[in-house]
Amino acid sequence: MLIRWFSASPPRARYDTLGLEQLGGAFEPLERMLRPFERGSSELDAGLWPRMNLTDQGECYRLQAELPGVKPEDLELTVDADTIRLRGRRTNDVPAGHRVHARERGALDFERVLSIPRPIDASGAQASLADGMLTLELPKVPEARPRQIPVKTR
């Protein structure tokens, strides 16, 4: 199955299509059970949001997170030597005067925590958000960078 990185308090993806959340979370297990059966739902694992990739680029790690429709001001990103924490909110209101035929794109609060395999220099981290994709570059500490070892002949 999928490998998840969750914080101590799991993110509460608030899917509003069923309106059950307004009952104070009492029906959350039911809500979770019903989620796959919501009309037109394409994702069984709606709790895993946003989807992320973490890649090792040699000198740095690169995190890419899919954040369609998320505004930069609704995003909070913190990094320390071995952890990335991404929190935020996507708002998604029904446009005024419209009626709904399908509503699969949730409005939700999210939080994901990822551990970084080797120590990084958090002060050198750089992040940008373009086309709904967050890219975060985290330079490794010098000791963690790959080193070419010259092979001598005798």
Added chain:
Amino acid sequence: METQLARTNGDHTIAARAADVVQSVRITPPIDVYENPDEFLLLADMPGVQAADLDVKLDPPLLHVRGRQLVGPVPVEYQRAIRVDERIDPDAIEATLDSGVLRVVMKKRASFKPKRIEIKRS
């Protein structure tokens, strides 16, 4: 695929390994569809897709949207089709892309828009 690789490698940087193996990933993007008296509105999540890599095509009775994301470690292909009917004016479909969300506005033909009927005095 990624998960299997993760299990065998015990490696954190799963995607980097997966990129060596997986050619591309196909994803059905989640959508919203709305309607008002004048138009239908389709929203689709396509993070990382640029306008040049986007294709919106009307092939009645289907509207196809397709986008290719080439910025991640593995190329992603987003594909979805929705059924539309004769109320839509094929010459008045507009698509825009903002923050990874595709927005397609489909205007209704004039003959299908609600019309107010004047009441004449006799």
